[in-house]
Amino acid sequence: MSTWHEYVQKTGKVPDWPYPVNYGKEHEVVTDVLIIGGGVAGLQAAINARKKGVKAAVAERGHAKRSGAGGAGVDHWHGAVTNPCSKVTPEMYTTACYDSMRGYTGGHVRYIITKEGWDTLQECEQMGIQIRDVNDEFKGADFRDDETRLMFAYDYKNRHIVRVWGYNIKPKLYEEARRVGVDIYNRMMVTSLLTEGGNQGGRVVGATGVDTHTGEFYVFRAKATVIATGGAGRLSLFAPEVTTSSSMSDMNSAGVGQAIGWNAGAEFVCMEASGHNRLSGFGYSPYSMGGTHNTYHGTAIVDADGKEVPWADVFGRELQSVQERFLPSEGQDFILGEGIGIGPYLRQYRSNDLSRDLVERISKGEFKLPLYADLSLLPESERRCIWGMMVGNEGKTRIPIYDTYTRAGFDPDKDLMQAPVMPPEGYAHSNFWGAGINTPPTARSLGGGGFLLDWNLKTNLEGLYAAAGSTIFGGGCHGESHTTGRYAGRHAADYAKTAPEPKTNRNQIEAEKARAYNATRQSKKGNGWKEINAAIARVMRDYCGRHKNELVLNLGLRLLNELKTTELASAYASNPHELGRLLECHALISLGEMVIKASLERKASNSILDFHRLDYPQMDPPEWNKLLPIRQEDNKARVRELPLDFHLKPPYAASYEENYQKYSGV
Ligand SMILES: Cc1cc2nc3c(=O)[nH]c(=O)nc-3n(C[C@H](O)[C@H](O)[C@H](O)COP(=O)(O)OP(=O)(O)OC[C@H]3O[C@@H](n4cnc5c(N)ncnc54)[C@H](O)[C@@H]3O)c2cc1C
Numbered sequence: 001m002s003t004w005h006e007y008v009q010k011t012g013k014v015p016d017w018p019y020p021v022n023y024g025k026e027h028e029v030v031t032d033v034l035i036i037g038g039g040v041a042g043l044q045a046a047i048n049a050r051k052k053g054v055k056a057a058v059a060e061r062g063h064a065k066r067s068g069a070g071g072a073g074v075d076h077w078h079g080a081v082t083n084p085c086s087k088v089t090p091e092m093y094t095t096a097c098y099d100s101m102r103g104y105t106g107g108h109v110r111y112i113i114t115k116e117g118w119d120t121l122q123e124c125e126q127m128g129i130q131i132r133d134v135n136d137e138f139k140g141a142d143f144r145d146d147e148t149r150l151m152f153a154y155d156y157k158n159r160h161i162v163r164v165w166g167y168n169i170k171p172k173l174y175e176e177a178r179r180v181g182v183d184i185y186n187r188m189m190v191t192s193l194l195t196e197g198g199n200q201g202g203r204v205v206g207a208t209g210v211d212t213h214t215g216e217f218y219v220f221r222a223k224a225t226v227i228a229t230g231g232a233g234r235l236s237l238f239a240p241e242v243t244t245s246s247s248m249s250d251m252n253s254a255g256v257g258q259a260i261g262w263n264a265g266a267e268f269v270c271m272e273a274s275g276h277n278r279l280s281g282f283g284y285s286p287y288s289m290g291g292t293h294n295t296y297h298g299t300a301i302v303d304a305d306g307k308e309v310p311w312a313d314v315f316g317r318e319l320q321s322v323q324e325r326f327l328p329s330e331g332q333d334f335i336l337g338e339g340i341g342i343g344p345y346l347r348q349y350r351s352n353d354l355s356r357d358l359v360e361r362i363s364k365g366e367f368k369l370p371l372y373a374d375l376s377l378l379p380e381s382e383r384r385c386i387w388g389m390m391v392g393n394e395g396k397t398r399i400p401i402y403d404t405y406t407r408a409g410f411d412p413d414k415d416l417m418q419a420p421v422m423p424p425e426g427y428a429h430s431n432f433w434g435a436g437i438n439t440p441p442t443a444r445s446l447g448g449g450g451f452l453l454d455w456n457l458k459t460n461l462e463g464l465y466a467a468a469g470s471t472i473f474g475g476g477c478h479g480e481s482h483t484t485g486r487y488a489g490r491h492a493a494d495y496a497k498t499a500p501e502p503k504t505n506r507n508q509i510e511a512e513k514a515r516a517y518n519a520t521r522q523s524k525k526g527n528g529w530k531e532i533n534a535a536i537a538r539v540m541r542d543y544c545g546r547h548k549n550e551l552v553l554n555l556g557l558r559l560l561n562e563l564k565t566t567e568l569a570s571a572y573a574s575n576p577h578e579l580g581r582l583l584e585c586h587a588l589i590s591l592g593e594m595v596i597k598a599s600l601e602r603k604a605s606n607s608i609l610d611f612h613r614l615d616y617p618q619m620d621p622p623e624w625n626k627l628l629p630i631r632q633e634d635n636k637a638r639v640r641e642l643p644l645d646f647h648l649k650p651p652y653a654a655s656y657e658e659n660y661q662k663y664s665g666v
Contacts, residue, residue, distance in 0.1 A: 021215045021575070022215060027217070029218060029221070032049070032222065033046070035228060036059050036260075037068075038067055038186075039230055040070040054497060055183070056489070059207065060186050061189055069250060070395060073396075075165075075393040077166070078117070078480060079117035085148060089114075097336070103644030105448065106473045107474070108647035113480045115660055120482045124172070127173065143156050158334040185211075185218065188211055189211075191256075191515075193264040194207060195505070198508030200264060200634065205222065205223075210580065210583065211576065212577055224463050224499060225464050227257040229471055234537075236541050237280060257466070262591070263590055264464070265461060268629065269627045270447070273608075274446060274609075276443075276444065276610075277445040283438050290373030290416070290417040291419060291430060292354055292373070296390075298326060302416070314329065318355065322378055325352045335352075336351075341448055359424045372417060373417040388402070460631065465488040527572070529582040529584070533581075535563055536585060543596070544556050553599055568585065599611070601630060601639045603615075605617055605618060607620055626642060
């Protein structure tokens, strides 16, 4: 029997659950450093903790060989500014990020990323990931340095974003983690952090988890813990199997790391920030159609009559050649690159793009739909690099797009790739993925907030560190996730070396067990995880959408609380998989509560955070130009104020480099 349909038709039933189920059976794992989440950041943290000579264990929701946003690959690595060809310094890159975000990004995290990104990439090379044009396929191309054979994206003059053949990056990291002796617990849904004495705000001494195959319970006892669970794509999305996992996010991206941190008393910032959920699966499949963004940067776009859409620089000047699309213009410092967790870009760092009045010109009939990507208009090396090297290595594109299209006969030398047909506003973003017009405006995604970390990438809780792109405040993209993982793992290991033995608290474990298995004991008439997930999304969309006021936010809090004590309390899970998804709903509610509470605290609208208080409509009043770290103490939200540049204020030194020298441990 080869297919699902054949099986169901032949047997008339769905398969039995294939694993023995032992709800509540307890295992204890004792380690030095526990890493929660085995994406690229988590595996780097584990590998680097092991390199320090301590024991390391990874608890991963999926299978660490391919899990996470980077599991399917990567084609360009940001933040490698110390590579031998780069004209950008760590200081320049950090300042560009920090100033573009008007201070609402962790400058210290960015600095760490740029100091160590290139070293991290070279370690990946040692693991078997190709980062150079070793076969001289692109010899002589503008984007290649013939001496080092490195190839660059976005900015061929300043050369800080490295093009990589990263289709195998996750399996290689996984192999390395295995090789150095990391213990990996796959299919492990981590549900809570354990704290000394069971107290909120106490030292973190491990975590609990449920095996989503067997339903068995795991107590991880660890001297240090690193959270690297990625983002929280599902918070405002109904039917996440379609709207989340089909696109730039992933079903396991449920904000569990943030939720368990919040419940343990960790401090967060900018959780009130949000953005239009434009990367969700509401749009068209990323990279599968004509567009010019990211992997396709530089691609020529023509209209239905073959008329080419002009490219323009950030000052609106039309570009005359393909080469100029990859060069900073006069008046620009350097091009920072897209997709690094930066919202608005200052003009001196922004990328060249299709003419910014494209929407208007389509509306007036100057360009006739559909639009098409015409790779044949590019120089041969650019064409082969985009269609082949880049599309062949970018996440989720190697097989579904490059391989499928090639087998179907697509030839970039002569064939066009159609862009989706959309209302003119759909072309405002040059990826043409269409999520901007297809996603309801109420569906919001988190906007760069996360764990507030110090220069060691440690949280306010003793023993708890965090890393990754979307988990932390100031994280970036793929390379940045590796780099923060590497740094946090190293620091967690150093702490673990001298930390006292961790003591878990039996009452806390029993309470967590009772919560974790509640859904297996309820009536089968109870709601399942999908209904709960939809209810959470409804509350978040309606009561914490783009426009907020005090009353509406408080109503949202009340509804989340009611949901917790009614439908969630009586929800049913029929197998360990459903139990895992339901436990994610517990986390989504905690996360939703944190986001609403953070939103209540910022009594001012803020353009960078895309934060709109109808009861405080004045945008960006200077007295609110600050961070508002929030945490729980005795289950009550506690808020303080922090200057945006806290990472350069006492107790820290006044310069990035001094702090890096003092804290990096290298
Ligand atoms: C299609 C696609 C293409 C991309 N292309 C690029 C690119 O070219 N360049 C670039 O810089 N960036 C790119 N990115 C972004 C980049 O891949 C991510 O920023 C990066 O992989 C994030 O890594 P991470 O380890 O921080 O988080 P994730 O990859 O999200 O990993 C988090 C891990 O935690 C696990 N987890 C979650 N909850 C739990 C729990 N409760 N218990 C245990 N484990 C849990 C998850 O299963 C996951 O494995 C791309 C992303 C996508 C989706």
